[in-house]
Amino acid sequence: MNDYIPTTVQESRVEQPLIEKFSRKALEIIGEDNVSSDQADLLSTCRDFWPVNSIWMLEGSVPALPQLVVWPCSTEDAAALLKLANELKVAVIPYGEGSGTMGGVVPIYGGVMIDLKKMNRIRSIDKESLMVNVECGMNGALYEENLNREGYTGGHFPQSLRCSSVGGWLACRAAGQFSTRYGKIEDIAVTLEAVLPDGTIFSGRSVPRTATGPRVDQLFLGSEGIFGIITAATLRIWPLPEKRHMVTYTFENLEESLQAIRLVMHSGARPAVVRLYDAQETGHHFPELGDKRCGLILLIEGNSKIVDAEAAVIEKIAMAHGAIEEGPTHVEHWLKKRFDVSVASTLFQKGAVLDTIEVSANWHNAHSTYIAMQQALMAVEGTMLASGHYSHVYPDGAALYLTTVGFPGDDKIGFYKRIWQAAMEACLAEGAAISHHHGIGLHRGLWMKDEHGAGLEVLRSIKKALDPNNIMNPGKLGLAEVSTWQK
């Protein structure tokens, strides 16, 4: 047997006899093909793409181990499993595709991993109202491919499209790269189906809007598995675009380009992709553009007449802000490379610590937050690089995405914590929100109180009401009662 010393916070694992009882009953519900205590299965579901997991992996340690893995194949299976877990007071963690970047699936108190990948069907497509009903475990790229074959797009393209699930998108309030036109996942979601911790199945109404009190379905968006399992969703879809227009502009500096984008958003134009890179990232991603100016890539798509009109409006605004037009090739290059994150593998092996930190700011502090966070990151000893881009924009502000790389020597975890502390403090001091789309998971829970203030107690109360036994993904979203994972 291989010896594992869980590296972190696994101090109060579920008692093994309870797990065994759960396992026996689960076998009756979902059959032997769908229950496993195989070491390979436990090891493979204990982590996500939180960089700390990569550091630990290279050191040969695991963050924490689940005690069992189960695969529900239907909503009814999921309901029966949660009812059982609730009766036995066994912690359960929903597992999508493990692309979360914040340790959201790390089973810090052990328990049962509920892997949702066997719930992966498109149940129906409503071509009249442009909606699709899809199960939570469907892979993002396969979802999009299936829709494309029918002549539609789901409009949701996170960089993790190929390695994330529909349920994961909803659970983390994800944002796709084409979000300025199609919306974030909360705009795309019409409603959802979820299993509550006591096994009750909740199903929202697939209607465009309601004024029937607060919407219960929306409570699950961003809940990261703490309120129940999102088992399926009704999502909006669009006919495949008739025309695509791609263009790159460069600007003298970030302030000027941010002004231009703000006015574009105020004009009513809605390009699908708006990505503005600081000079450093412009030089890195598009060496031909040099590293002196800030590159803005734009992709406009949809009805051809509307696309032409939007392109004209945008061009006028860009030119008024001193832009130089660079044609479509850089956008084409970005389209080809947009899912490539190979640099992470390479750098981690070289001893680097690398992470990305995305926050949400209004126009008045979009630039100052960038400056403050970049300076805070660079001030941490060991940091080699802190660069940024804006990847999602709104009439009222933008998402700022910083990438940081450091070579801290042996104390990688300490360094990791220090860069986050520096970045989060700077972000909060500027009045920006601590996450735009990667969510909270385990790690960013450390700043949830600063982010939410009294709101965190509201969340805690809802959690207690829905999940009095605290079985659902305990310790996440900043609600940990006991945790050795500290700042």
Added chain:
Amino acid sequence: MAEINQVDLEQLLNCALCPNLCRCDCPVLQVTGREAVAPAGKARLAAQVQQDFMVWNSELLEAVSNCLGCRNCTVLCPFPDLNLCDELLYSRTGEKKAGFSLPSWEPYLNNLKRYGSPYGQKTADQAVKVAKEAEVVYYAGCTTLANNPGVLDAAQQLLKKAGVSYTLISEDCCGYPAETWGDLELAGQLAAENCRKIAESGAKVLVTGCPECWQTFSERYPYWGHELPVKIIDGSTYFLNLIKEGQLKPEFIELKKISYHDPCIWARTAEKISEPRELIHKIPGITIEEPVYNGKETHCCGGGRMFQLSFPVTAAAVAARRLNDFSPVATIATACPFCREGLLQEGRKVLDLVEILALSCCNEND
């Protein structure tokens, strides 16, 4: 063979540290839903052993072996030098090998040792020597001989019709299953036997209709230190050339439309994508209806890396998933005995290209 099957740890770690970007392309993951058999999932487990953080046990070996060798993960992989399926194979058979096999593989390894075929006596009996001093050796492969010897009959009809001087040899398995199940010594012995017999035949060309045999002869034999003294050609290219040279004259047959399933190795390793299609187009009256994934992006039939014997349930599930890419009424043509075997379910009609060509070129009176 101490120096072979060495893991490239940097590449394996590149994969272990990747967020599983090709998980949507991995048929094994897609049918099992198991994170442990996701591409990077397997790499992570293998890497932990290669770095001495863990030791092999049957659970780890079972997970890491859950790779069809289909190379669909390479299509969009950002690491051009990474061949995950090779690294996984090397991790369990190279320097830090498992050193034991899974109980379900044992009977097949025993068959290989006893009969030179994982399928046992049945296949060995098919081995017949036909002629001496021939130009061409036709090597059917153990899976064809065991599951569909009709392909060998069809190939022989075509070779006779074209007037080719050919021979068969008393075939030993090419060695690929032995390597797959971790017995490199046995793989080497089988390779040596085949090299000896082929050399003795005096032939200059070896034609095989089995992509796994082709890959083993052309890639693994040199790697294992065994050089075949012949030119190795895949069946589709060889028979296409016979048509082009006028030695075979395809005639109209009543098939109208067929869907060609690209076997992974032919499409992604040998890059034989146009040849089988060109061959089909040479048969009067047939048009091709492409399945959803085709050419370099083909999806595996579930038969790679001996899955039909090693992991039969997963193999069948991968095949069933692949069948969804075809029209339900399509006649499926392929050029691999594993693909034919796998796709022959749900009452589907599946033929090997050699069988179709023989129907078109060789009438009953031949």
